[in-house]
Amino acid sequence: MKKVHIKSFGCQMNVYDGQRMADILGEQGYEETATPEGADLILLNTCHIRDRAVQKVYTELGKLRDIKTAQKAEGQETKIVVAGCVAQAEGGEIQRRQPAVDLVVGPQAYHRLPELLAEAAGKRVVDTDLPIEDKFGFLPAPKPQVIRARGVSAFVTVQEGCDKFCAFCVVPYTRGAEFSRPVAQVVAEVERLAEAGVRDVTLIGQNVNAYHGEGPDGAVWGLARLMHRVAEVPGIARIRYTTSHPRDMDDDLIAAHRDLPQVMPFLHLPVQAGSDRILAAMNRKHTGDEYRRLIERIRTARPDIALSSDFIVGFPGETDADFEDTIRLVDEIGFASSYSFKYSSRPGTPAADLDGQIPRAVMDERLYRLQERIEHHRQAFNAAMVGRAVDVLLERAGRHPGQLAGKSPYLQAVQIDSETNQIGDIVRVVIERTSTNSLFGHKFEAGAGSRKEMAA
Ligand code: 5AD
Ligand code: SF4
Numbered sequence: 001m002k003k004v005h006i007k008s009f010g011c012q013m014n015v016y017d018g019q020r021m022a023d024i025l026g027e028q029g030y031e032e033t034a035t036p037e038g039a040d041l042i043l044l045n046t047c048h049i050r051d052r053a054v055q056k057v058y059t060e061l062g063k064l065r066d067i068k069t070a071q072k073a074e075g076q077e078t079k080i081v082v083a084g085c086v087a088q089a090e091g092g093e094i095q096r097r098q099p100a101v102d103l104v105v106g107p108q109a110y111h112r113l114p115e116l117l118a119e120a121a122g123k124r125v126v127d128t129d130l131p132i133e134d135k136f137g138f139l140p141a142p143k144p145q146v147i148r149a150r151g152v153s154a155f156v157t158v159q160e161g162c163d164k165f166c167a168f169c170v171v172p173y174t175r176g177a178e179f180s181r182p183v184a185q186v187v188a189e190v191e192r193l194a195e196a197g198v199r200d201v202t203l204i205g206q207n208v209n210a211y212h213g214e215g216p217d218g219a220v221w222g223l224a225r226l227m228h229r230v231a232e233v234p235g236i237a238r239i240r241y242t243t244s245h246p247r248d249m250d251d252d253l254i255a256a257h258r259d260l261p262q263v264m265p266f267l268h269l270p271v272q273a274g275s276d277r278i279l280a281a282m283n284r285k286h287t288g289d290e291y292r293r294l295i296e297r298i299r300t301a302r303p304d305i306a307l308s309s310d311f312i313v314g315f316p317g318e319t320d321a322d323f324e325d326t327i328r329l330v331d332e333i334g335f336a337s338s339y340s341f342k343y344s345s346r347p348g349t350p351a352a353d354l355d356g357q358i359p360r361a362v363m364d365e366r367l368y369r370l371q372e373r374i375e376h377h378r379q380a381f382n383a384a385m386v387g388r389a390v391d392v393l394l395e396r397a398g399r400h401p402g403q404l405a406g407k408s409p410y411l412q413a414v415q416i417d418s419e420t421n422q423i424g425d426i427v428r429v430v431i432e433r434t435s436t437n438s439l440f441g442h443k444f445e446a447g448a449g450s451r452k453e454m455a456a
Helices: 012-027 051-073 085-090 093-097 110-119 144-150 183-195 223-230 251-259 276-281 288-301 320-333 360-383 451-455
Strands: 002-008 030-032 041-046 079-084 103-105 125-127 153-157 200-204 212-214 220-222 238-242 266-268 306-313 337-342 389-397 403-407 413-417 426-434 438-446
Touching: 002 012, 012 030, 012 041, 012 079, 012 110, 012 144, 012 153, 012 200, 041 051, 041 085, 051 079, 051 085, 051 093, 079 085, 079 110, 085 093, 085 103, 103 110, 110 125, 144 183, 153 183, 183 200, 183 212, 183 223, 200 223, 220 223, 223 238, 223 251, 251 288, 276 288, 276 320, 288 320, 306 320, 306 360, 320 360, 337 360, 360 426, 389 413, 389 438, 413 426
Parallel strands: 002 030, 002 041, 041 079, 079 103, 103 125, 153 200, 200 238, 266 306, 306 337, 413 438
Antiparallel strands: 212 220, 389 403, 389 426, 403 413, 426 438
16 A cells, blocks of 8 residues: 655644545555655645744655655655645745645645646646635545544534635635535535544534535525534534634524533634724724623523633734733633734735734733733633533543543543543543643543433
């Protein structure tokens, strides 16, 4: 068998795309290998969201060129493929900067990998077409043993692209316009995953709650209706979705958090900043107070919901007072966790041309302060778990013999002592203590959605 090494950077959709590319290449006689050394094909699945992510790709490509040269000296041909969002944004420029790259393939063209690889024998090829066809219709389904090897939690892309055009963001340019997969296609994929043992699905999309797929009845279905359907798939005990835009949190979706026990009480809902002036400059289409009111409505529907967000510090024109508005919002909402970034100017986005770019030292200082507050709330959230019983989906062997590791409904890593339970079970766990990144506890009964409960 030929060997392929796939390395994905960036978001969960890249993880998903990486798996789908592995499925396609699997049909072409490739098996995955964990290291680039010895691989016949090396595929970098890249991220363009911030400048640092892009720099990483070129550093990595330099190393891969050396591997390719060394393998050639030993008589092994190695092909290097750049996929993902850098491929989309930079196209042929990648091969000008790194001539060792054989093929550049964008996120909407990777279903054509087999033909493109054949074409790339002896010459360089670039395919960054945006959809004229639905790539999903061309992707082979993974085999049950491949699904099992990937674990009991899986991502399923239901939506791709973005029409929101936040002023800082490259996504509308790299992933293209919003597209929703038809309901039947999503359900078939979830069924296949569930049959192979998947218990927890995360429906993903750059703007997932803008989902508007064609239903089996010919009507347009929103995300809430899709989740009601996915909840009917036997074996699926947990449903999550990410990433959402505040503007698209409609009543049905909020109600799904109240009505569907499979929908986990954890929501990633990026706000980006707390100042209305900055939110307007970012073209976020919501104010700080609109976000606060939205959170209130979600908490009314599902009082135990935990929230997470993304933040950008140092957006052009951000004053100290604007930044304090972000800190205030963080302290008011009390997020269970959050990601935070220094603004990175992206060529081609509207914010790149704005006056008032913020000096690096100011950004560093703001990020440090913000992360201190985020971490404070995360630790408080975790500490509040001690003494409580939470349902844990067991995902893998733990750090020590006799331990199993899993996830709480709130995406916290939990380690339990258990000799008897199995991966894929959901057990109720009493949390005894926390460390920086994990909760620890012991199991005391079967949890909601456990196989035992479902069989009953
Ligand atoms: N600079 C910094 N952070 C960014 N993000 C998106 N674009 C940029 C940028 N140009 C962040 C946003 C988004 C997350 C995925 O990445 O917070 O929600
Ligand atoms: Fe980017 Fe904004 Fe779309 Fe999210 S909603 S992908 S931040 S443009």
